[in-house]
Amino acid sequence: MEQKLMKGNEAIAEAAIRAGLKFYAGYPITPQTELPEYLAKHMEKSGGTFIQAESEISAINMVYGAAGAGIRAMTSSSSPGISLKQEGISYIVGSELPCVIVNVMRTGPGLGGIHPSQSDYFQAVKGGGHGDYKMLVLAPNSVQEMYDFTIDAFDIADKYRNPVMILADGILGQMMEAVNLYTPATEKFDKSWATTGTYKKRKHNIINSLYIKPEESETLNKRLQAKYKIMAQNEQRVEIINPDADIMLVAFGIVARVAKQVLDDAKSQNLSVGLIRPLTVWPFPSKAFKTAAKAYLTIELNSGQMVEDVRLEVNGRAPVHFLGKMGGKVLTVDDIMAKLKQIAGA
Amino acid sequence: MPLKFKKPDSLTDIAMHYCPGCTHGIIHRLVANAIDTLGIEGKTVGIASVGCSVFAYNYFTCDMQQASHGRAPAVATGVKRSLPDRIVFTYQGDGDLAAIGTAEIVHAAARGENITVIFVNNAIYGMTGGQMAPTTLNGQVTLTSPYGRRQQEGHPVRMSEMLSTLDGARYIERVSVHNPAHIIKAGKSIIKAFEMQLRGEGFSMIEVLSTCPTNLKMSPVKALKWVENNMIPFYPLGIIKDGSVKV
Ligand SMILES: Cc1ncc(C[n+]2csc(CCOP(=O)(O)OP(=O)(O)O)c2C)c(N)n1
Ligand code: SF4
Numbered sequence: 001m002e003q004k005l006m007k008g009n010e011a012i013a014e015a016a017i018r019a020g021l022k023f024y025a026g027y028p029i030t031p032q033t034e035l036p037e038y039l040a041k042h043m044e045k046s047g048g049t050f051i052q053a054e055s056e057i058s059a060i061n062m063v064y065g066a067a068g069a070g071i072r073a074m075t076s077s078s079s080p081g082i083s084l085k086q087e088g089i090s091y092i093v094g095s096e097l098p099c100v101i102v103n104v105m106r107t108g109p110g111l112g113g114i115h116p117s118q119s120d121y122f123q124a125v126k127g128g129g130h131g132d133y134k135m136l137v138l139a140p141n142s143v144q145e146m147y148d149f150t151i152d153a154f155d156i157a158d159k160y161r162n163p164v165m166i167l168a169d170g171i172l173g174q175m176m177e178a179v180n181l182y183t184p185a186t187e188k189f190d191k192s193w194a195t196t197g198t199y200k201k202r203k204h205n206i207i208n209s210l211y212i213k214p215e216e217s218e219t220l221n222k223r224l225q226a227k228y229k230i231m232a233q234n235e236q237r238v239e240i241i242n243p244d245a246d247i248m249l250v251a252f253g254i255v256a257r258v259a260k261q262v263l264d265d266a267k268s269q270n271l272s273v274g275l276i277r278p279l280t281v282w283p284f285p286s287k288a289f290k291t292a293a294k295a296y297l298t299i300e301l302n303s304g305q306m307v308e309d310v311r312l313e314v315n316g317r318a319p320v321h322f323l324g325k326m327g328g329k330v331l332t333v334d335d336i337m338a339k340l341k342q343i344a345g346a
Numbered sequence: 347m348p349l350k351f352k353k354p355d356s357l358t359d360i361a362m363h364y365c366p367g368c369t370h371g372i373i374h375r376l377v378a379n380a381i382d383t384l385g386i387e388g389k390t391v392g393i394a395s396v397g398c399s400v401f402a403y404n405y406f407t408c409d410m411q412q413a414s415h416g417r418a419p420a421v422a423t424g425v426k427r428s429l430p431d432r433i434v435f436t437y438q439g440d441g442d443l444a445a446i447g448t449a450e451i452v453h454a455a456a457r458g459e460n461i462t463v464i465f466v467n468n469a470i471y472g473m474t475g476g477q478m479a480p481t482t483l484n485g486q487v488t489l490t491s492p493y494g495r496r497q498q499e500g501h502p503v504r505m506s507e508m509l510s511t512l513d514g515a516r517y518i519e520r521v522s523v524h525n526p527a528h529i530i531k532a533g534k535s536i537i538k539a540f541e542m543q544l545r546g547e548g549f550s551m552i553e554v555l556s557t558c559p560t561n562l563k564m565s566p567v568k569a570l571k572w573v574e575n576n577m578i579p580f581y582p583l584g585i586i587k588d589g590s591v592k593v
């Protein structure tokens with residue numbers, strides 16, 4: 001298999017091309033800009049269209065048009081730009097269109113900063129835009145996973161006719177690692193709903209999210225919720241290490257890498273520690289929380305967002321602690337060890 | 347007796363929801379007639395916008411997408427770039443195109459997107475019940491310019507003239523549907539815009555001066571007169587930019 005040293009942002013771009021991406025629109029913002037730059041250079045060769053749009057709003061609406069035309073489409077941005085896309089994402093969900101959206105998170109609120117963060121967790125997993133909806137949200141923690149999850153994201157989006165988000169952060173986007181490159185076998189999805197022209201052979205197709213009659217709006221909403229129920233049953237992904245440990249760490253993305261280092265240190269200090277790493281943060285991997293752990297420690301690069309989902313899953317069976325870091329610095333092994341000792345001693 | 351007039355084939359049988367005397371319906375017919383005339387129904391994709399014409403997706407027999415408020419040119423870009431041999435048009439009101447969607451129309455034109463834009467200027471926000479539009483005339487009373495539009499409410503925007511300064515914009519014309527002669531003229535202009543797209547000539551826009559009798563609080567006939575007497579002097583009719591290939 002071909003191996004290449006790549007930045008995380010580039011790995012997403014390369015994987016997307018190999019997954020059959022034919023339309024990309026985006027707007028420059030740090031720390032994801034290598035992604036559009038890579039596509040600007042390489043997409044045309046594969047017969048795709050790259051557009052630097054006038055704004056993130058325009059970019060997501062171009063993706064709406066392209067997805068509605070039945071081709072694989074993607075946009076990417078970082079936190080402030082993802083906020084701008086929210087109305088468009090809601091329309092894409094309401095019109096049941098597949099697409100992939102990448103958020104290489106930076107700190108907020110406001111213009112925030114360009115350093116890594118996980119503070120868009122709520123926005124990504126609870127909806128983000130208006131209306132009752134969900135996106136499947138994949139949380140990679142290596143450059144290889146940036147690649148692998150992007151390949152999967154397009155299939156999941158097509159399967160459910162729903163946007164899929166890749167939730168990364170500034171470190172994952174910028175860091176370089178060796179990646180195994182491969183081209184997936186292309187699965188065929190039914191896109192008879194797409195607006196490709198009737199050629200007078202069928203009734204017109206309409207891509208739309210307007211349901212002015214309450215009954216019709218209710219029907220759409222029920223259909224979406226039924227779809228999310230199936231997704232929640234079938235698409236949970238999680239990595240679990242030491243499931244029988246006394247204390248379970250819970251972490252996603254870049255922090256989970258630090259957490260894995262903690263496991264070794266903890267062992268050498270006779271602490272029984274395991275890790276639950278959600279690979280999908282929506283659907284949240286509820287099945288992973290059926291453990292006999294005496295305590296949980298959720299670690300995140302924010303003020304405590306995923307920890308709310310952990311508490312819902314643990315449901316009072318054990319204490320759920322939290323350790324967070326805001327502003328763009330990453331938690332260290334020492335930070336986490338200190339907190340673990342405190343919990344173990346308590 | 348020979349058949350002189352019928353509904354274009356490219357319009358569905360669904361009864362339109364427009365108010366009596368509203369000229370949106372006439373403009374729909376002109377667009378459908380252009381599609382019929384050029385025989386492009388099967389390969390046309392229309393983009394409806396947010397405004398009174400939001401339900402346009404029900405009225406045209408071609409494939410349709412419904413865009414969020416102002417973003418129809420971006421949606422059209424996504425469709426056209428994905429399916430370059432299809433004919434793509436947007437149908438947008440003045441609030442949609444000249445206020446919330448200003449960036450999208452400017453940059454679609456700047457990129458020279460090979461699409462056709464039907465821009466319906468009725469100098470008001472029809473759908474939301476008669477608020478001031480970017481095209482509302484100086485002195486015009488609306489629900490949100492109750493003292494008549496003044497300096498502090500901003501001056502009306504001539505979008506066609508503005509867009510004509512962009513190299514990417516190929517053809518821009520302003521027409522009106524306030525009387526039969528002008529309706530016929532408007533129909534020809536719309537056909538020309540679609541023909542240009544068929545030849546791959548790039549961005550074309552037809553601005554159509556239209557009436558909203560309901561929110562002007564006028565009879566349909568008076569509203570047509572109002573367009574003639576008040577709108578046309580500020581929004582002069584005619585070809586504003588013609589970069590089309592002479593055929
Ligand atoms: C983001 C957003 N903002 C506001 C609205 C409410 N809205 C619906 S139609 C409309 C005005 C449309 O006016 P215009 O484009 O002139 O079309 P007309 O109804 O006059 O044909 C507004 C403000 C909306 N649907 N979405
Ligand atoms: S409100 Fe105005 S623009 Fe809308 S349908 Fe009625 S007359 Fe036409």
Ligand SMILES: [Mg+2]
Pocket residue numbers: 397439440441466467468469470471472479
């Ligand atoms: Mg209007």
